[in-house]
Amino acid sequence: MGANRCAVVGVGQTKHAAERLDVSMPGLVREAALEALEDAGMDWGDIDAVVMGKAPDTFEGVVMPELFLADALGAAGKPLLRVHTAGSVGGSTAIVAAKLVEAGIHERVLTVAFEKQSESNATWGLTVEMPFQAPLVAGAGGYFAPLIRAYIHRSGAPDHIGMLVAVKDRLAALRNPKAHLHLPDIDLATVEESFMLWDPLRYLEACPSSDGAMAMVIGSEQVAEAAPNPPAWVHGMAMRSEPTMFAGRDQIDPRAGRDCAADVYAQAGISDPRRDLDVAETYVPFSWFEPMWLENLGFAGPGEGWKLTEQGATAPDGDIPWNPSGGVLSSNPIGASGMIRFGEAAQQVRGRCGDYQVDGVRRALGHAYGGGSQFFAMWVVGTDKPDGS
Amino acid sequence: MGANGIRDVAIVSFAQSRYVARDDRHNEVEMIIPVVREAVERSGIPKEKIGFTISGSCDYLSGGPFTFVAGLDAVGAWPPIRESHVEMDAAFALYEAWVAIQVGDLDSALVYGFGKSSMGDLHRILTLQADPYYVAPLWPSAVHLAALQAQAYLAEAGADARALAEVAARSQRSARSNPNAVRSGDATAEELLTEPEIATPLRAADIAPITDGAAAVVIAAGDVARDVCERPAWIRGIDHRIDSQALGVRQLHTSRSARQAAANAGAGRDDFDVAELHAQFSHEELILRDALGLAPDVDVNPSGGPLAANPFMSAGLVRFGEVASRIHDGRADRGLAHAASGPALQQNLVAVVEGD
Numbered sequence: 001m002g003a004n005r006c007a008v009v010g011v012g013q014t015k016h017a018a019e020r021l022d023v024s025m026p027g028l029v030r031e032a033a034l035e036a037l038e039d040a041g042m043d044w045g046d047i048d049a050v051v052m053g054k055a056p057d058t059f060e061g062v063v064m065p066e067l068f069l070a071d072a073l074g075a076a077g078k079p080l081l082r083v084h085t086a087g088s089v090g091g092s093t094a095i096v097a098a099k100l101v102e103a104g105i106h107e108r109v110l111t112v113a114f115e116k117q118s119e120s121n122a123t124w125g126l127t128v129e130m131p132f133q134a135p136l137v138a139g140a141g142g143y144f145a146p147l148i149r150a151y152i153h154r155s156g157a158p159d160h161i162g163m164l165v166a167v168k169d170r171l172a173a174l175r176n177p178k179a180h181l182h183l184p185d186i187d188l189a190t191v192e193e194s195f196m197l198w199d200p201l202r203y204l205e206a207c208p209s210s211d212g213a214m215a216m217v218i219g220s221e222q223v224a225e226a227a228p229n230p231p232a233w234v235h236g237m238a239m240r241s242e243p244t245m246f247a248g249r250d251q252i253d254p255r256a257g258r259d260c261a262a263d264v265y266a267q268a269g270i271s272d273p274r275r276d277l278d279v280a281e282t283y284v285p286f287s288w289f290e291p292m293w294l295e296n297l298g299f300a301g302p303g304e305g306w307k308l309t310e311q312g313a314t315a316p317d318g319d320i321p322w323n324p325s326g327g328v329l330s331s332n333p334i335g336a337s338g339m340i341r342f343g344e345a346a347q348q349v350r351g352r353c354g355d356y357q358v359d360g361v362r363r364a365l366g367h368a369y370g371g372g373s374q375f376f377a378m379w380v381v382g383t384d385k386p387d388g389s
Numbered sequence: 390m391g392a393n394g395i396r397d398v399a400i401v402s403f404a405q406s407r408y409v410a411r412d413d414r415h416n417e418v419e420m421i422i423p424v425v426r427e428a429v430e431r432s433g434i435p436k437e438k439i440g441f442t443i444s445g446s447c448d449y450l451s452g453g454p455f456t457f458v459a460g461l462d463a464v465g466a467w468p469p470i471r472e473s474h475v476e477m478d479a480a481f482a483l484y485e486a487w488v489a490i491q492v493g494d495l496d497s498a499l500v501y502g503f504g505k506s507s508m509g510d511l512h513r514i515l516t517l518q519a520d521p522y523y524v525a526p527l528w529p530s531a532v533h534l535a536a537l538q539a540q541a542y543l544a545e546a547g548a549d550a551r552a553l554a555e556v557a558a559r560s561q562r563s564a565r566s567n568p569n570a571v572r573s574g575d576a577t578a579e580e581l582l583t584e585p586e587i588a589t590p591l592r593a594a595d596i597a598p599i600t601d602g603a604a605a606v607v608i609a610a611g612d613v614a615r616d617v618c619e620r621p622a623w624i625r626g627i628d629h630r631i632d633s634q635a636l637g638v639r640q641l642h643t644s645r646s647a648r649q650a651a652a653n654a655g656a657g658r659d660d661f662d663v664a665e666l667h668a669q670f671s672h673e674e675l676i677l678r679d680a681l682g683l684a685p686d687v688d689v690n691p692s693g694g695p696l697a698a699n700p701f702m703s704a705g706l707v708r709f710g711e712v713a714s715r716i717h718d719g720r721a722d723r724g725l726a727h728a729a730s731g732p733a734l735q736q737n738l739v740a741v742v743e744g745d
Contacts, residue, residue: 055454056448057448057449057517058448058449058452058453060521061521062517062521062525063449063515064447064730064731065521067518067732068518068519068634070631070632070633070634070735070736071634075631076631076632077631077645077649078630078631079628079629079630080629080631080736081475081477081481081484081485082477082481083473083475084457084474084475085457085472085474092473096485096488099488099489100488102492103488103489103492103493104394105488105491125454126454128454239472240469240471240472241461241466241469241471241472242467242470243462243465243467244459244461244462254469255468255469259468259469260469371455372458374458374461375472
């Protein structure tokens with residue numbers, strides 16, 4: 001492989017909230033980008049190229065918003081790419097940016113993902129009736145609830161597992177000042193009492209709708225070695241996609257997710273993710289996706305994922321913390337949510353997570369998925385410069 | 390390896406729809422399937438050996454989210470594939486594929502773009518590309534914004550609408566030999582000038598026709614390209630740049646980003662046999678000829694260009710395909726392919742493509 005090493009040298013994100021009415025879209029992306037540049041010790045002029053990602057343009061009502069955001073992103077006179085791979089887009093966008101550095105084309109790439117959900121209503125934005133297609137009429141939760149029921153049926157998981165995840169991630173978010181939801185009084189009873197949205201998902205088991213942006217500066221080996229703050233080296237990254245539906249497709253444990261994880265683990269030299277990784281930031285928009293992804297990503301055997309959740313293994317003080325930032329369940333600017341996972345993994349490696357820092361993190365997984373559990377993007381980042389290349 | 394440690398990458402096959410102004414018989418997937426199949430078959434690379442797949446499309450054409458998701462049904466993404474998507478013309482998807490090959494762990498990629506712009510009002514949809522706070526609420530259509538640029542160009546060049554009509558007439562004449570064109574003919578510039586203006590100084594013939602269709606190319610690195618293609622169309626240089634969108638801070642009569650991209654792609658020598666320019670309005674060709682430094686004798690848009698067929702979201706990729714096919718069959722040795730995006734040529738991608 002002719003790949004050059006690359007690393008995250010700067011990370012910035014907005015305060016996420018239901019409505020960031022204090023900023024425009026340019027203001028939102030700049031808030032994240034400026035924080036990332038400051039972290040990297042850089043100014044706009046240091047950046048060679050910009051890669052922007054977000055979910056469907058219908059969410060803000062702007063066609064290809066990166067065009068009007070070119071100035072806000074400091075991209076005028078530079079290359080600007082716009083990635084869109086459904087919910088996985090934040091991860092995919094980071095990967096496209098990192099590939100530009102790996103390929104040796106650029107030294108310093110700024111990557112930004114955002115969603116300003118207050119501009120519209122994502123559930124209805126996802127529910128447009130398309131000609132000749134069965135109407136979904138239920139948003140993302142309506143699509144995923146049947147998959148969750150199938151998981152429960154298949155694994156024999158007890159009913160309260162989803163609620164455990166909902167409480168765990170919201171309590172974690174209390175230590176993350178940037179998180180959208182801060183629910184200090186949450187417990188199993190409040191989750192259970194919250195109304196049923198899509199059986200078996202209750203209101204408090206679903207992600208919020210958030211305004212927010214995430215930004216990272218990806219640098220070359222030379223840039224990373226000169227960076228003012230510790231870099232998070234990219235040890236592996238991968239993307240996989242499979243079609244939405246066909247006879248025999250396992251939507252509960254999608255092969256694209258398994259293949260993507262196997263690829264990224266092979267690159268990073270990980271044979272047992274629960275043992276070899278120190279923390280994971282994964283895309284869990286609905287509570288039950290924690291046990292489902294624990295299995296899909298190889299942290300637990302088939303049907304065993306819920307046991308890790310129940311044992312507390314994925315809690316911030318567990319042996320393999322999942323989403324110590326509070327995760328998608330606490331902040332969900334959709335197009336940015338994947339990049340937040342990638343960026344939070346990098347921040348854990350860099351030791352820059354403040355009150356939600358997990359002790360002794362050397363390697364972390366960032367994970368994102370999208371569409372009908374069919375698009376996957378993952379990376380593993382670490383404190384040490386990777387071998388080889 | 391080429392110069393500067395850049396891997397040699399070539400376009401080895403190209404396929405495009407038989408474009409129509411309005412395709413009421415096929416949905417997007419049905420439109421993509423034959424094009425992707427033809428591009429893959431012509432590439433000589435078995436589908437399962439293609440290392441990466443990427444597409445370009447625009448959700449707003451169909452008015453719903455995730456247009457590209459259904460596209461996966463057309464490429465047959467099983468077992469799962471390495472795949473990505475840009476909400477940009479597929480020429481920019483080709484750029485991402487080129488980058489993926491540069492990393493070195495894969496040797497070939499399928500790139501496709503598609504769109505049915507007949508389903509809505511494209512020129513008003515493109516209004517939504519404008520700043521949503523200050524510009525879009527005024528509802529300038531894409532044609533109005535282009536007309537502003539045309540006025541600025543004509544004023545700066547000391548030219549009049551006749552210069553535009555000559556571009557339009559030449560495109561229509563060239564398109565007569567292009568079976569995929571949706572607009573072609575024998576009208577002279579004088580005849581076109583008798584048509585009414587739609588937005589001064591633009592007439593219907595100066596505005597790319599609404600077109601439904603898809604296009605696909607396969608690109609491959611070094612020896613893989615040589616193995617499967619008698620005369621690969623090598624991408625010798627490729628770069629893209631963007632300008633500010635704010636019309637008030639740009640010199641509208643020219644295109645700074647096109648000039649930058651051309652310089653970075655190594656288009657400095659003016660010995661091109663052919664140039665395919667993603668000029669969706671007559672004056673854009675004139676601005677681009679100047680910004681790209683094309684010599685007067687370069688054969689510009691021999692296919693008829695976007696004024697003959699403008700399959701939105703793949704029309705930029707088609708420029709690559711049209712240049713590559715002329716290199717494949719020996720009609721050209723060196724060509725320039727150009728793609729654009731955004732109002733008034735805001736974003737430009739330029740590649741230099743050569744035969745051995």
